[in-house]
Amino acid sequence: MKQISLWGLIVVPFALLATLGGATVYLFSTVTVSNVSDNVGLHYVHEIEARVYDRVTELIEPLNTIAQLNRDALVHHPEYLENLDFLAGRFYEQAVSYPYMTFISLATADGRYVNSTRDPFGSSHHIATNYTTEPNSLEAFYYDPVSFVGARIETEPSFKNYNPTTRPFYQDAVVAGDVVWSSIAPYFGYQSLGVGLSAPIYDQDGKLLGVTATSVALVALDKYLQSINLVDSAYVFLAEQNGDLIASSRKVALFNNDNGVSTRLSLSAHSDQVFQRAGERFAPGTQRIAVDGETFLYHVRPVELPYGQTWYVGVLIPESYYKGILTEYSQAMVLIILLIFVSIALAGSLIARFIGRPILLLNDAVNANSLERIREIPQPLSHVREVNSLGEGLQGMAYKLSDVLQNLEQKVAQRTSHLKDENELLLEQSSTDELTGLYNRRGFNLLSEQALRQAAQFDQSFCIVLCDIDHFKRVNDSHGHSVGDQALIGVAQVLQSHFRAHDIVARYGGEEFMLITVNMSKEDILVRLNSVRQSLITQPVLKDLPITLSFGMTHLTPPIEMDLEALVNDVDAKLYQAKNTGRDKIVG
Numbered sequence: 001m002k003q004i005s006l007w008g009l010i011v012v013p014f015a016l017l018a019t020l021g022g023a024t025v026y027l028f029s030t031v032t033v034s035n036v037s038d039n040v041g042l043h044y045v046h047e048i049e050a051r052v053y054d055r056v057t058e059l060i061e062p063l064n065t066i067a068q069l070n071r072d073a074l075v076h077h078p079e080y081l082e083n084l085d086f087l088a089g090r091f092y093e094q095a096v097s098y099p100y101m102t103f104i105s106l107a108t109a110d111g112r113y114v115n116s117t118r119d120p121f122g123s124s125h126h127i128a129t130n131y132t133t134e135p136n137s138l139e140a141f142y143y144d145p146v147s148f149v150g151a152r153i154e155t156e157p158s159f160k161n162y163n164p165t166t167r168p169f170y171q172d173a174v175v176a177g178d179v180v181w182s183s184i185a186p187y188f189g190y191q192s193l194g195v196g197l198s199a200p201i202y203d204q205d206g207k208l209l210g211v212t213a214t215s216v217a218l219v220a221l222d223k224y225l226q227s228i229n230l231v232d233s234a235y236v237f238l239a240e241q242n243g244d245l246i247a248s249s250r251k252v253a254l255f256n257n258d259n260g261v262s263t264r265l266s267l268s269a270h271s272d273q274v275f276q277r278a279g280e281r282f283a284p285g286t287q288r289i290a291v292d293g294e295t296f297l298y299h300v301r302p303v304e305l306p307y308g309q310t311w312y313v314g315v316l317i318p319e320s321y322y323k324g325i326l327t328e329y330s331q332a333m334v335l336i337i338l339l340i341f342v343s344i345a346l347a348g349s350l351i352a353r354f355i356g357r358p359i360l361l362l363n364d365a366v367n368a369n370s371l372e373r374i375r376e377i378p379q380p381l382s383h384v385r386e387v388n389s390l391g392e393g394l395q396g397m398a399y400k401l402s403d404v405l406q407n408l409e410q411k412v413a414q415r416t417s418h419l420k421d422e423n424e425l426l427l428e429q430s431s432t433d434e435l436t437g438l439y440n441r442r443g444f445n446l447l448s449e450q451a452l453r454q455a456a457q458f459d460q461s462f463c464i465v466l467c468d469i470d471h472f473k474r475v476n477d478s479h480g481h482s483v484g485d486q487a488l489i490g491v492a493q494v495l496q497s498h499f500r501a502h503d504i505v506a507r508y509g510g511e512e513f514m515l516i517t518v519n520m521s522k523e524d525i526l527v528r529l530n531s532v533r534q535s536l537i538t539q540p541v542l543k544d545l546p547i548t549l550s551f552g553m554t555h556l557t558p559p560i561e562m563d564l565e566a567l568v569n570d571v572d573a574k575l576y577q578a579k580n581t582g583r584d585k586i587v588g
């Protein structure tokens with residue numbers, strides 16, 4: 001079976017997963033970026049538009065509310081027209097809460113005029129009338145909480161022959177017979193466009209009593225658009241249906257005053273190319289326009305105002321911005337996923353290291369086939385409890401095995417030595433004749449070859465003698481077998497006592513003895529054999545029962561050339577000869 005390391009088992013799958021996961025997220029995010037990017041862009045656009053929309057309605061609402069309030073009040077209380085100072089105070093107080101409410105005014109059908117005038121840039125707020133000091137003389141006055149029209153403000157300019165009934169705000173309202181928008185135009189003396197509502201006031205009989213009007217400074221919207229924290233290269237504007245700008249996110253003069261004639265700035269006449277292109281393609285809805293290599297998502301939304309008025313808010317954002325955000329987002333996702341997988345792989349690698357290395361160490365120690373190596377395994381082996389306990393278990397086992405082996409070795413040594421002793425005993429027993437204690441035939445065979453080799457090697461004489469007790473059967477028959485045994489033991493002792501310790505004296509058969517001497521002269525041997533014969537006579541082994549021996553003898557002098565078998569046959573033949581020729585003799 002194919003094997004894989006623990007490290008490979010943990011790290012490789014996570015590395016593959018990281019690659020696969022990263023690639024999948026990258027592909028998915030790339031597709032997603034292209035699919036959802038426009039939605040993201042539009043979402044951003046709609047959010048800006050909604051903010052502009054809210055700001056416009058917030059600015060316009062009091063314009064309408066106050067005009068309506070004042071018209072309704074005067075319709076139901078035409079007697080108020082008798083006290084225009086009171087109305088001046090009322091207008092002033094109405095304007096206080098609205099910083100950009102530049103004018104709240106009333107022009108009566110008989111040409112009197114009163115208003116609350118507020119500087120759109122916040123430097124002054126006062127009352128103006130054209131009747132206080134002299135008819136048709138438009139002058140500025142402080143607000144007075146008691147008399148409403150307070151002291152005249154000398155620093156403010158005054159205008160003679162001011163007849164409000166000839167002014168467009170009055171004329172337009174009368175012609176329309178209802179609330180009407182003024183056209184958007186610059187205020188006299190102020191760098192701000194303004195727009196107003198004029199409401200004609202009729203009594204119960206339908207008779208025109210005058211016109212009340214409100215006006216608001218559109219610089220509020222211009223400032224607001226410039227205050228929006230737009231992304232780089234994004235644009236937002238507010239324009240009328242004809243493309244004339246009301247406000248824009250780029251700070252630029254929205255009108256020109258040339259010798260008292262004012263000209264509004266239109267989108268298509270804007271100095272910025274993006275506004276120009278937006279002006280050319282100015283229509284509600286979503287479009288894409290390209291300017292200088294940059295593509296913009298362009299959306300125009302109508303802002304519906306009361307009395308049929310519609311303005312338009314336009315937003316342009318560069319595609320690179322929102323696509324860039326999404327791409328960055330998706331790249332961050334890919335990076336995070338890769339980081340997560342790499343972290344997991346690293347953690348896995350550490351785990352593999354914590355588990356795998358100690359296991360390899362254990363494996364090496366076990367494979368070394370040495371209990372010593374296992375006993376030398378460092379402790380603690382690992383920070384992982386299970387692996388550590390495996391190491392401890394193995395080490396404990398190695399110690400126990402060592403003890404067992406040591407005991408075993410001792411036992412084997414003891415047993416071996418015992419066996420050796422037993423072997424030696426057995427060997428001795430197997431070479432020794434039990435009855436006489438002489439070598440038996442096996443012992444003789446073992447030693448006689450060795451003696452023959454020695455004599456041949458060292459050029460020594462070699463003598464072999466075979467002797468047999470004469471008529472031994474009779475001994476057994478007449479005295480019993482155990483007496484026969486005593487005779488055998490006695491003869492053996494006599495033979496052995498007449499030869500050297502290293503000479504070989506063996507019981508060769510029942511009552512046959514074999515004798516081998518090396519390096520002993522024939523004469524010396526004959527002397528010894530005869531001495532044996534003599535000893536058996538003088539010192540009989542059995543009382544009253546003389547024992548004689550017959551001998552066959554072969555004595556060789558160097559060089560020794562006969563083998564043992566031939567020598568045995570030779571002495572056997574000589575013994576046979578001794579037996580057949582009267583016994584109790586030596587044939588050699």
Ligand SMILES: Nc1nc2c(ncn2[C@@H]2O[C@H](COP(=O)(O)OP(=O)(O)OP(=O)(O)O)[C@@H](O)[C@H]2O)c(=O)[nH]1
Pocket residue numbers: 468469470471472473474476480481482483484485488509510511579583
């Ligand atoms: N007691 C006793 N007798 C033995 C032993 N081994 C052999 N014999 C006897 O030795 C006798 C040998 O007899 P034979 O072979 O006929 O020879 P012999 O009677 O000695 O006659 P010759 O050799 O011709 O002189 C037998 O009676 C055997 O029973 C033994 O270990 N003990």
